[in-house]
Amino acid sequence: MDVTEPAVAAQQVKDEVAEKCQKLFLDFLEEFQSGDGEVKYLRDAEELIRPERNTLLVNFLDLEQFNQQLATTIQEEFYRVYPYLCRAVRSFARDHVNVPPNKEFYVAFHEVPTRHNIREL
Numbered sequence: 001m002d003v004t005e006p007a008v009a010a011q012q013v014k015d016e017v018a019e020k021c022q023k024l025f026l027d028f029l030e031e032f033q034s035g036d037g038e039v040k041y042l043r044d045a046e047e048l049i050r051p052e053r054n055t056l057l058v059n060f061l062d063l064e065q066f067n068q069q070l071a072t073t074i075q076e077e078f079y080r081v082y083p084y085l086c087r088a089v090r091s092f093a094r095d096h097v098n099v100p101p102n103k104e105f106y107v108a109f110h111e112v113p114t115r116h117n118i119r120e121l
Contacts, residue, residue, distance in 0.1 A: 021074065021085065026091055026107060029088065029089070048097065048099060055105070055106060056092075063109075089105040090104075
């Protein structure tokens with residue numbers, strides 16, 4: 001091997017399943033409505049503008065009601081799709097609120113029907 005040879009660039013592989021989950025989760029955030037007809041998670045996203053807030057809390061039962069397949073994928077492949085879900089939250093927040101461009105956003109779920117021990121994941 002010659003040191004002067006150009007290094008071969010690593011080819012990045014797209015995770016199509018995770019990207020589809022990101023799109024579907026963003027659709028969920030944009031479209032899921034509460035009983036009074038307003039977008040349920042919009043008010044919570046508006047709270048993310050505050051410096052101490054960076055996590056959007058989502059009811060998992062709402063997600064199951066909106067798209068059962070997405071909910072199942074999130075349960076089965078949580079660590080695979082989690083970064084993509086966070087990107088969807090970032091997109092949702094930036095579409096509706098003026099947030100700093102370098103602020104990180106996260107998602108947390110409650111009312112998850114099953115619990116797993118950490119070691120089982």
